[in-house]
Amino acid sequence: MKNLIIDEGNSFTKVAVYENGVQLWYERFERGSFEEGLRQAVTLSEIGACIVASVVEGAEERLSFLRREVGRVYFVSNAMPMPFTNRYATPETLGVDRLAVMAAAVRRFPKRNVLVIDAGTCITFDVMTSGGDYLGGAIAPGLAMRLRAMHEFTAKLPHVAEQDFDIEHFIGDTTVGCMLSGVYHNVVCEIDGVVERYRERFGDLVVVLTGGNYFYLEKRIKSCNFASSFFLLEGLNVILEYQEQGEGRY
Numbered sequence: 175m176k177n178l179i180i181d182e183g184n185s186f187t188k189v190a191v192y193e194n195g196v197q198l199w200y201e202r203f204e205r206g207s208f209e210e211g212l213r214q215a216v217t218l219s220e221i222g223a224c225i226v227a228s229v230v231e232g233a234e235e236r237l238s239f240l241r242r243e244v245g246r247v248y249f250v251s252n253a254m255p256m257p258f259t260n261r262y263a264t265p266e267t268l269g270v271d272r273l274a275v276m277a278a279a280v281r282r283f284p285k286r287n288v289l290v291i292d293a294g295t296c297i298t299f300d301v302m303t304s305g306g307d308y309l310g311g312a313i314a315p316g317l318a319m320r321l322r323a324m325h326e327f328t329a330k331l332p333h334v335a336e337q338d339f340d341i342e343h344f345i346g347d348t349t350v351g352c353m354l355s356g357v358y359h360n361v362v363c364e365i366d367g368v369v370e371r372y373r374e375r376f377g378d379l380v381v382v383l384t385g386g387n388y389f390y391l392e393k394r395i396k397s398c399n400f401a402s403s404f405f406l407l408e409g410l411n412v413i414l415e416y417q418e419q420g421e422g423r424y
Contacts, residue, residue, distance in 0.1 A: 175222025178244065179410045180237070182208075182228035190404070191216060192411040197404060205230075209239065218243040225250060225414035227270045227406075248417055250274070250410065257281070257416045258306045271406055272300050275384060276308045277416070278409030282400075287376040290405070291365060291398075293385040295319060299368055301376070312368065317387050320357045336387065341394055362394045369397040 176198070181188040187208045191199040203211045212218075223246040226237060233249065240247045248254070250270040258280045262268055271292065279288040279302045288302045289311075295318065299311035315323070317336045325333040334350055339358045346352030373379050383391060383398045384405035392401045402408070 175245075176220055177411055177414050178216065178218075178221045178224040178240075179407050179414070180224065180226045180228075181407060181410065182226065182230055182233060182237075184230060188407065189216075190407045190411075191221075195411070195415075197407070197411075200404065200407070222246070223414055223418055224248070225410050225417075227274060227410055229269075246418070248414060250413060254413065255416065256308075257412060258302060258308050261307050262310050272298055272311075274406045274409030274413060275382075276300055276302050276409065277412040278405050279380075279382065280306055281412045282408070283380045283382075286380050287378060288380045288382060289369065289372050289376075290382045290384065291369075291395075292406070293317070293365075293383065293387040293391055295386075297361070297365070297385075299372075301372060303376070314364070317357060317361060317390065320361070321353060324353060324357075336390065338390055358390070358394075362391065365391070365395055366397050369395075373397075 177192040179190040179192060185205065187203045187205055189201055189203065189212060190197050201211065201215055221244045224240055224244045225248045226233060227250040252265055252268045252270065252273060256273060257277055275290045275292055279290050285304050287304050290300045292298045293316060295316050297314045297316050301309050301311050303309065321334045321336060324331050331353065332350060334353050339354045341359045341362055344355045344359045346355040369381055381397050381399045382405060383395055383401040384403060388401055388403055392398065
C-alpha cells in the first residue's frame, strides 16, 4: 500500500505519495483548495497510511475526512517515537519540521554525522551523530525575514522580496541591490562559517541543504554535499514507516 504525506503550512499544503520509500507524486495546494485537489489527484482507497505535519490550529478536526477514508492516520507531535535518540534538552519545544529532517538524515545517511540546513522562513541547523543521536543545532532568521526586518525597522528602506541573486555582484549600486547583497552574501558566508565550526567538531560530516529557499542558495554554498527540496517530506515518510513498524529501529 501507498503512504500519503501531508505538510500543512499557513499558506500552502504540500502533499506527496510514497511507496517503498520512493516518492511517486507531489503537489502543492493552497489551503482552501486542498481537499478538493487531493481527491482529484489521489485515490484514497489505495492509501494504506497517512501522516500529517501541521503548524495550523485545528488540523485534526479539519482533516477528519482522512480518518474516514484512510486506514491509519498519524498527526506528528514531538512526543511521537522517532527512529533516533533525541538528546534535545527541551524536546517538547521542538518543531516537527526539525524532527522530520532528522528522520530523513538517519535513514538516508546511516552511521554518518549529518548536518541538515533547512533554509526557509528561519534557517535551522540540526545535527545527527553517527551513533543516531540528535543533539540540536541553531535557529537563525531566513532570507525573507531579514529583508522584511530592514524595511520594518528602517523607515527609508523599501520592502524587497526574496529572489534569485548572484552574490558575485556583492557591491550593490542601488539601495535594493545593496540590501540583496547584504542579506544574500551574508547568509551564504554565515552558513559556510557555521558548517566549518561543525566540521571542526565532528570531522567527517555530511551537509544537507533543504527548505523553501534551498534553490537560491544551492549553487552558492560551497560546503553542501546534498540538496533536496523534499527532504522534510522524505523524513515524514520515514516517521510514518517507523510507526507502522511498531517503533522498530532502522
